[in-house]
Amino acid sequence: MNLEINLPRKLFNQLLHLAQISPDQEVCGLIAEKQGLPISCYPIENAANTPENRFLLNSEQQIAAIRQMRENGENLYAIYHSHPKTPAFPSKIDIEMAAYPEAIYLIISLNTKGILEMRAFRLMNKAVQELPLVLIEA
16 A cells, blocks of 8 residues: 655645754654645644654643644644654654554654755554655645
């Protein structure tokens, strides 16, 4: 199954902006969808002990975001985070900590010679599958 990820350009730009305004720490959060289309971004505080090289969603904010999604008739679509100094590819810890096999994992890299990069992955059973990411006008 090679799922193509259609990401609205506005949401893509919002994620890149969030990563850029926190260039020394991994930013993270959730993306919600309605009828299969990603529509909302829920930034969540990074609660990791070493936020410069890993992320851990603040559990209270994560629960609040999921509650807000339900109230808005949305579903969890993706979990995003940034890599300030490494490529947009899941780290060993990202793979081990992946707890939502149904979610897409979006990784933004700031470490590409001034060019921001975002890639999409499915992380399931410790396996990594990259998914084509297509920007759409929505």
